[in-house]
Structure formats: C-alpha cells, structure tokens
Amino acid sequence: MAKVVVCVAWPYSNSPIHLGHVAGSLLPPDIFAKYHRLKGDEVLMVSGSDQHGTPVTVKAEKENVSPEEIAEKYHNINSKAIKDLHIDFSLFTKTHTQNHFEVVHDVFLRLLDNGYLYKKETLQYHCPRCQRFLPDRYVEGRCKNCGNERARGDQCDSCGTTFSAGEIEAARCTLCGSSPELKDTEHYFLRLSAFQERLLDYVRDKSYWKANVQTFTRNWLEAGLADRAITRDMTWGVNVPLPGWEDKVIYVWFEAVIGYLSASIEWAKRSGDRDAWIPFWTDPEVRHYYFLGKDNIPFHTIIWPAILMGYGGLNLPYDVPANEFLTFKGEKFSKSRGVGIDIPSLLQDYDSDIIRYYLATEMPENRDAEFSWEEFEVKINNELVATLGNYYHRVLSFTHRNFGNVPEFKSTEENRREVTDAIRTAMGQVDEHLSTCQFKKALKSVMDLAQFGNRYFDSVAPWALVKNDRDKCGSVLNLNLEVVKSLAVLSYPFIPRSAEDVWRLLGYEASILDKGWGWIMTPISAGQILQESRPLFSRVVIGKGDQMFSDFEKLSLKIGTIQSVSDHPNADKLLVMDVDIGRRIRLVAGLKGHYLSDELIGKKIVVVTNLQPAKLRGVESQGMLLAAEHGGKVMLLTPAADVLAGESVDCGMKPSEKVLTFPEFQKLSMLVGRMASQDSVDIGRIVRSKGPCAAAGPGKTVAVFLPSAEACDALVLCTKNGVPITVDGDIESGAPIR
C-alpha cells in the first residue's frame, strides 16, 4: 500500500467556482485520487479557499462588508459545490485559519534563519485618496517607451517594457483615478536567485512532465530568476511574525502555496494523530502530484519547490499535470469577466455524474477545449445514456425480471474467456492511463468496455434463450453481470454516483471503495439478490433559443444625436463625441479622415448602447456608433426619416439590456443591403427580407442583420415606430457594418 499526496490549486475566494475550475484543476485530481483509493493506496488530497489578497478587499469594499465576510461566503458556497460534485478531499480548508498562519510563520522564520529572505527598501505607489499602498496592477500610466496610456505599474502590455516603481508617467490609481504618490517602504524578498542551480537540477529528470509544463518551466529558468518581494503593505492577510511589521502582510503568492503543507498538518490534527502528515511529506518514496491550470505553472514548478528547498526536508512535487483552459464561446472562463457557468447553479439542473462525465471527456489536457451546450447534450445522450446507461439497464432489468438473483454460470470456460479477456484488457488500459494522468484516454477505455457489453449482449440474445434454454440464458447473463460489475468499478473514479448505484443494484452492501480494484476480476456470487433496476442517467434536453433572429435581441440599438465633437488628445484617427440617446453618453470613434467635425454635429446616428464600455487610448467610450465600411470608405448609419433621439432600433423585438462584450458583438453580423423587390434584398447576393420594414421600397439602401453567414433571411433594421435605417451616402451592397 503506497502513500500518495494529491494537491489541488486553491480556488480564489471571491466568486463561485465555474466549469473551468472543475475541468482544469478539480476533477482530474479527484479522478486520480479515487483511482488510487480503489487500488488501496493511502491518499492525502488537500486544497482550500485562497482567501487573502487585494481582490477580496476590493470586492468587500464594493459590497460594504468586511473581507472576512466575502472570504467566508465564497468559501462556504464553493465547499458545498465541491461536495455536491462528489469531489472527495481529505480536507478542503481555507487560508484564513490560525493553523495556516502558524505554518506560514514557521516557514517564513525558517527561510529567514537559513538566509533566504532579506530586507530591502523600495519605492511603492501609495494612493492618498484610498489610503493604501497600491499593488502594481492597480496603477496605470503612460509608458515612457511607447506612449501607451494604459501601461500597468510594473509592465507595459503594449511594448513589453518593464518598469520599477516611479518609471511610468502620469500614474493614476485604477480604483479611484487620483494620482498616487511614491513612498519608501521596506519589504522582505525571497532570494530566488539562490535556487537557480538546484532548480535546474530538480527539473532535469522530469522528462515525464507534460510538454507544456516542461517548456514553460525551462524558459523561466533560462531567463534567470529574480528575487521577489514576499510582503505587501496591507492589513488583510497573514501578518509578518516580526516586531515593527504590524502594518504589513505576507504576499499571497508566497503564502497560498504553503497551504498545501498547512492543510496537510490541519488534516492530521483533525484525524486525531497530529503527526500523521509527516510520513506523507518526508518519506521520499511518496509522490506529490499538483493539479492546476496553465496560468499557475511557474508557482508550482519553481517558486514552491524553491520554498520547499529553502525549508528543507520536505518532498518536492513529483508531477505537475497542468491543464490548458476550458473555453466557452471561444473565450476563457473567467470569473472577473463574468464569462462562464458557475457550478452551484449548474448543479441545480444536472446530476453531478452528468457534469463529471462531460467534463472528463472534454478535459483540456493538451490544448484548450471548448464547452458547448450542444456538445454537452450530444455526449450525454449518445454516450453516457445510450451506451453505458442503457447497457446497465438492459442487463439488470432483464436479469432481475427473469431470475431475480445472479444466475449460476453453467457453461464452458472457453465461453467465459471471451468476456474475461475483454474485462482484463479494459482494466489494463484504464490502469495504465490513470496512473499516468491520461484521463480522457482512460474514460475512453471504460466506454469501450460498455460497447463491448452491448455487442456481447446482442450476440448471445438472452431474450431468445430465456424461452428455450434457461441454463444457457443464466450463464450468459452471469457473464454480462461480470461486465456490469467491472464497469461499476472502472467508472467509479469518473462517475461515482452511478457506480455506487449500480453496485447496490447488483446486490452488494459494502461500497465499491471497500471492495476495491481487485473486485474487477473477482467473480460475482451466484444467488446474490438483485435489486429492481431503474435507469441510471436521464437524457438531457437543452432549451434552444431557436428563433431565427434571436441573436439580434442581444443588441440594444438606439438613435442618437451628436452634440459635440472633439479630437482625441492622444490618437490620430479617433474623435471623442457627446451623444444624446435619451441620456448623454460619450463615444470614441475612428471617424477622423472620413467626416469633418462640423458635418457630424447634429447628425442622427445609430448607437449600440449595451456594449461593455472600453477605454480607447485612455478615453472611455460608453457605446459604439454603427457605420458601414467598404474600400476605405466609412459611412454612418442613420434613420431614413427624422426620429427622436433615444428611440430604440429594435425591429419590434425585445432587445436585452445585458452588457455585451466586444467579442460577442463581433460575432453578430450586420450588412448594407439594397432592396431588390418587395421581399428580397441584395447584400452581395439576394436573400429574403424580413421584419416590419421588409418592404422598404425597391432600390432603397438599408441596414440588415444576418443571423449567420449562409442565412437566406435578413432582418431589415428599423426603429420601434417602423422607420428603416439607411446609410449616410452611397456604398456597395454587402458592405459590413461595425
């Protein structure tokens, strides 16, 4: 019996976990841990909520509650979601505990004693209005190198220049907008440079790491390691255990990774044996696996190993099987940007096994993977329900109805071999793939066995045998039950709920874990009473917004009147204008060179009002005006008749006020069309015209919405009162609008 340590990246405690977390860092370790438990290994699997850091305090201020309340709220929500997904940690704790503080202090002081920490004075931005020191990501300013207005405090994303504090020009606090001042402050630094050689040594024999992890780590090491500050001027976090440092805390990146150790220690205390963690962390034979997303790689392959080396005597990570990202509609799941599907609400609609199965088949093991509801529906209904669920159900219900218990096997060993060979093969494949963290392949091998089962069941046709050869029928059912039993064990790491259910239907009383991996090949006892079968999974039906132009409702378009125009202070092509859309908003648009300021004032235009505001070279644009573009010409869209500012351009539909991100907006296609007849429009090709203004009059130029590139119906844009939208000049049919 071996010991295994499974460490899981700590989800940040300022929002609910989403599908990206589960597919990327939570589900793989759980599958891995369940597999090891089945094999009888002793697994220590720990993680928790990362509760400290500036984002928590900022969110707390916004909601006008204490940081503790935010940190606790999401810790509770996420702990429950993890439990409901049947992800079984030895301990899922949090960083705001006395135990964690003590362990962090111990590590800090030990590193200090060993000479790996040192004090250094630095300059740091301090915001007088917010009364706090500002982390680099909360400072923006002009890059002295390329002039980019939105350079961050430590780096310009535009040209890549890095700065030390004070080097960016016209700095401002991104929280309140005021100008921060520079103050002297003293911090502890981790002497990362001292570990360069030892880390290179450590990485040298890790040829079994995933390619992306190896590449990333080597690149970091080759670039040379810089010492990093490990304290911050803040109050929310783990205090520095030294006199005179009361107004500083230990930086989250240093403190949170220590959670793996502190959680192990806390687990031991709770288990009643305070020292139970020690063999897991000091016996060099015990392998430590760290599961995380690709953005977390250097912290676990460089910084955490360096801390462990500096502390001494503890095991280093054995493998770090980092995953890529799960994307949704082409974008990365991200809680800060609101892209994503959170687990607590998903669990209200779907069984945990269904979520686990889908995510296990779409795991971003080697490349980004895309989540889609259509794919979800297809995979669940055609694979999980139709292949595995149906096989379970047809075997169990047929046997239960005709025999009531496990029938005796009375046939020849040769007949048995066909089935046991298939089981043995599947077992070998699953074993090999799971032990090397290839989860998608392992699941495929499980499903192959289910398919074998269906094929076998068909080939022996028990429904025919039952009528004239009851002994033979019993024998083949016995073998089918062997396959069902094996499937229950083999699928348990992936879909534990249904596996346990099948186990009970088979008449076992103890759980699968009590029996373990060995029971795959242990024959099922004849005479064992079967429970009455019921389907193990239900089909899912995803509601589809199948109205042809439903995507148009994502857009909130309004008529606006341009009231004033000025040049953008920092851009050649951009104009800044104030526009009345019933209220007054500011737009930034690249119209310079196409329109003169004087022509624009008073003009009626069409504005997207629910677009996420964005800063364009330092000036915020609160919407976007629509214009047609072709061959270097840019023409504004405008109503065909005079319309009041603020009137909705909705074609009689109900537009959503939900904020639209720019990428989402870009997926929507609008074009210039010329009316070809009463019910058709030329957009470079002829399509049917639809909507209240479908018959705008032959020859008229109109703006149309096209639901997809190949669509043969186009929606003619018009206002609530039926005034069509046209173009402010002559432009090619089919010209794109943006």
Next chain:
RNA sequence: AGCGGGGUGGGGUAGCCAGGAUAUCCCGUCGGGCUCAUAACCCGGAGAUCGGUCGUUCAAAUCGACCCCCCGCUACCA
C-alpha cells in the same frame, strides 16, 4: 500589428513530441439486423491525396523551411 493556440471525411475530434503498411472516435447520412433496453442496441456502406508549396527520408498527418487561413489575448478595431 505583437504574443499564444489551431487548420485531419458534412460538423466535432484522436493521432503529431519519440516518422512506418487499410488515419481514430462521436454525431450526421445510406442500407441491413434485433426487439431485452431510456426512439435505446448491433452490423455494414459511402465520404479525407490529414490548409498549401518545397524539402529531409526507403517511408511524412507526424520532422524542417516558406506561405495561406481561423481563433484567443493584447492594441490608435468602436
């Protein structure tokens, strides 16, 4: 434009790092079988010169060079 990830039968994918003989699986499609089972299961067919060109090699989806296209992040795209 910079950085990153891709282009494999109608759609979605595996294989690519460690080159090898009929290129995987799911859906769809066509035909057949079965009727125990959640319109589920099983068998068979059609359909891809693996983005393009050139090269390395006895042998390239797989290695190298150049080009084209798509997506994401970033950006004087709004």
